[in-house]
Amino acid sequence: MSPAPDHPEVVNERVPGAPYFQPLVEPSVGTALSADDWPQNKDLPMLFQPLKVGPLTLKNRITVAPMCMYSAEQEGPETGVLTPFHLVHLGGFASRGAAVTMVEATSVLPNGRLSPNDSGLWNDRQMQALTPIMSYIATQGSIPAIQLGHGGRKTSTLAPWLDTSTIQPHLKSHVATNGAAGGWTDDVMAPSAIAYNDETFPHPREMTPNDIEELKEAFRAAVARADKAGAQVVELHCAHGYSMHNFLSRLSNQRTDKYGGSLENRMRLPLEILAIMRETLPKNKSLWMRISATDWWPEGEKDDKGEWISWGIEQSKVFVKEAIKLGVDLVDVSSGGNTPKQKISVGPGYQVPFAEQIRASLGDEEKIPISSVGLITNGPQAEEILQAGKADVVCAAREFLRNPSLVLDWAQELGVVVNVPVQYQRAYTRMMTKHDKREPVKLH
Template identity: 80%
Template sequence: MPAEHPEGVNEGVPNAPYFQPATVPPAGTALSDKDWPQNKEVPLLFQPLTVGKTAKLELKNRILVAPMCNYSCEQDGPDVGCLTPYHLVHLGQFALRGAAVTMVEATSVLPNGRLSPNDSGLWNDRQASALKPIFDFIRTQGSIPAIQLGHGGRKTSTLAPWLDTSTIAPPLKSHVATNGRAGGWTDDVMAPSAISYDEETFPHPREMSLKDIDELKEAFRAATARADRAGAQVVELHAAHGYGIHNFLSPVSNKRTDQYGGSLENRMRLPLEILRIMRETLPKEKSLWMRISASDWWPEGEKDDKGDFISWGIEQSKIFVKEAIKAGIDLVDISSAGNTPRQKISVGPGYQVPFAEQIRASLTEEEKIPVSSVGLITNGKQAEDILQKGQADVISCAREFLRDPSLVLNWAQELDTVVNVPVQYQRAYTRMMTKPKAEQGESKKH
């Protein structure tokens, strides 16, 4: 689609920190059926969506980049936890090619909350400064810059997943990043209770004191403020995958006897306190999201034969999401698992979609917020089918984006939908951006 610029001027993106040609409307946006008859019936996947009653964030389509840990930051020194040009290229390619939201990986609010020594952090201003050019680039591509904030809890001070500990003498099964050269902090791993994720292969955490909990809440406040100043339009709380917030929610990992343990109300207390702090810290025009694991996939189920909760599951998740909506979240992303090595998961295409569907169905009209689904959603027809059935409102993808950075554009072609592409790439998409022959003939008659 030729760009329309008066007097042959190659217009740049307004307010960008450097020149780059403008793509109007942004890449990934379905084009008008006035010019493109193929778009007479646009799939839900490429229809816009407004998120938030106050923020009113406009998604150009319903395909989101889920946060993906890359274990690619400095582990010590002044640039510890800082994103780099690698992350700009890694995330920028998704924004350039049409993702509605591009989310930075799980970013720790404290040094001891990193999953590995090479994870992203946001506990100081230098880290915020490193984020800014990445958020700027995402924004100038017409994608929404977002970040996921969290604390790894009992699964911190671990190694990057590709490191082979069998080569160490003597060979190790352990995932622990030991203190010293490996950059770990085994003496400062903390969790709601002093229970290891796996006694043989993971660090042994200490039980968090009330002072630790207060410091964690303050760290979330400070990191949220830094994310805002760096340019994030969405900040997401990571309450999934067996990390710190999920540790508090689940009876499997939370055996506390104070106000933060025991009953469901108590186990939800810290996550809800943090959500309220994040909402109070963010400007009203910015959006607060949350990701949860809807189930521990505990072999004995969510309740025992007395009806008491023994693991985290869908029944508690429904209650928690409703309380989180009261605390101010605008969207919830539904994942599962990660809190116990005993989990028994029935993996298959879209295996987590039923959790999103159940949570979405549990919300009243007044509570209704968009629900995102994730997990082995690998093609456009599958994603569109999930939306058409009302199982979710948006689709989050991670590994599929790694396999195919042009996922949004390729799913559009799969669904016979014309979306705009970056002006610099349009010559590669002439097949998609060509009117049907019958329509071309009609145009010539007139």
């Protein structure tokens, strides 16, 4: 009987430092493979080229937008605590190639939650639940991130599927009332005592100077917790009609102190908070910001006297430049959400022009990556946005909800070979077949 052949030792390697066994994937999922081995990856589309953002490098240009899930406990010791649902929900995006996976808008104070079932980071129990989620995202080779904010005058509202206009048409209310609904209508606060909608939203009280100082310290504490939990990116939410956007816009801010009136004053608190966040966050981690570039106010950004009357693109350009001075590494450009009278022209890529204008307004020494979002639904469309210089990064939300494998599908649409989860390789034999040239998949 002849001796057994001498086989080389082959080991199923694990991710270094992971708290449980996770097969090592190098390069990580969603990373374009070398053109030396995969000829079709020559002249790589921008969507799959790495990008440096502050101290970090994105493996591709596709990021997961923060998306509220309204799925945390509303009372008791688990209030605002993320659950296994959030781990599975976010982990699916991270394991399938997203460059950055961002946790939903997370409030720094109890009264900053949009609904009673939103995420929070004002105590250590919430940090403890966040930690394994951040760890899992990192083991998948995605950058773990979190968006921090305060909902301002749009807090103590119902989860969207509980809109009582479908249950009690005569009320048409979005309010989460005090009591069983878990609301805090007596503690909704905003720059000014102006409701988003008098009939259907809570009526806020005007924030006192002490409220403002408490909010700033709450952001400081939440950033420290996010850092300790493993976040590599922390983003300030300055969009969609929530607290920071409330301060920026004349529609929601009619204060007469140093936080209201002039553009300089209306920008003051968001900029103070950005400075606190940058000061608290280690230098090897990245500070981002999301803005609404416009209120979509029907009467425009200025009146016939040239006075600012709503938030718009020209003020956004100024605000972004001031934020860059404080160390913001990326700005994600969205729009709207601050008035029910907004008139939005919705269509494919409808918010991209705002990102393009802000990106074009930056001087050579100010340039940072600009991200765009809003009905970007396929790889060729995303690639065109980048190739045309309209944005540097594409941020997706609903498309990820519909398709957690979005990054892998967009790669196939563009004819790019990216690494896939080793556990799923058998499902990607078509993509991982060598060709002499890139052959994009035709879209129907």
